Amino acid sequence: KQEVTQIPAALSVPEGENLVLNCSFTDSAIYNLQWFRQDPGKGLTSLLLIQSSQREQTSGRLNASLDKSSGRSTLYIAASQPGDSATYLCAVIQATNTGNQFYFGTGTSLTVIP
Amino acid sequence: GAVVSQHPSWVICKSGTSVKIECRSLDFQATTMFWYRQFPKQSLMLMATSNEGSKATYEQGVEKDKFLINHASLTLSTLTVTSAHPEDSSFYICSAREWQGASPLHFGNGTRLTVT
Numbered sequence: 130k131q132e133v134t135q136i137p138a139a140l141s142v143p144e145g146e147n148l149v150l151n152c153s154f155t156d157s158a159i160y161n162l163q164w165f166r167q168d169p170g171k172g173l174t175s176l177l178l179i180q181s182s183q184r185e186q187t188s189g190r191l192n193a194s195l196d197k198s199s200g201r202s203t204l205y206i207a208a209s210q211p212g213d214s215a216t217y218l219c220a221v222i223q224a225t226n227t228g229n230q231f232y233f234g235t236g237t238s239l240t241v242i243p
Numbered sequence: 244g245a246v247v248s249q250h251p252s253w254v255i256c257k258s259g260t261s262v263k264i265e266c267r268s269l270d271f272q273a274t275t276m277f278w279y280r281q282f283p284k285q286s287l288m289l290m291a292t293s294n295e296g297s298k299a300t301y302e303q304g305v306e307k308d309k310f311l312i313n314h315a316s317l318t319l320s321t322l323t324v325t326s327a328h329p330e331d332s333s334f335y336i337c338s339a340r341e342w343q344g345a346s347p348l349h350f351g352n353g354t355r356l357t358v359t
Binding site: 167173216218230231232233235236 | 252279289334336338348349350352353
């Protein structure tokens with residue numbers, strides 16, 4: 130069974146710092162990997178989707194990398210801002226006979242201090 | 244680690260019938276559970292937030308009479324899709340949180356509902 134782990138569970142940084150969030154998974158037979166953001170009381174917002182054949186994806190200040198063989202993904206946030214404060218989740222997606230199956234990590238709670 | 248069990252993982256039903264999806268926290272008490280829905284190629288959408296022993300809080304646009312949520316105990320929340328229509332076909336996921344604040348979210352593996 131796929132297990133997804135995110136480290137650290139919580140992170141607090143001063144504004145302007147670059148930071149890295151880590152995600153590891155146990156089964157490398159994945160279809161996609163997706164990073165989400167969740168704000169309190171809100172639904173999930175998709176940040177970046179990495180296909181299994183890709184190594185990284187970039188969107189603005191965000192860069193996500195994927196190393197399938199080692200079962201790792203990182204989300205790099207450059208020049209952090211207070212508005213980046215949220216919970217960040219990674220999800221490993223595996224294809225099944227009945228459709229795509231999501232396996233979520235437990236999230237990293239990020240606080241960016243002004 | 245904390246485990247959330249969601250059942251069934253997939254279900255096919257006929258139009259007009261009701262379907263119940265269960266979300267259980269297996270080794271922790273979940274004070275709050277969330278229900279999400281995902282449309283193809285879109286992100287997860289929060290449907291409702293349920294706290295044990297009280298009525299669920301539904302997001303705007305979600306019909307509470309159609310999507311009945313019951314959080315009767317600290318380890319079980321259920322989502323019942325009543326009088327299902329083909330447009331209700333979707334992927335539903337629950338998540339549970341142990342306590343308030345920065346408590347980790349634990350997700351079920353989701354339920355794929357197909358209404359014929």
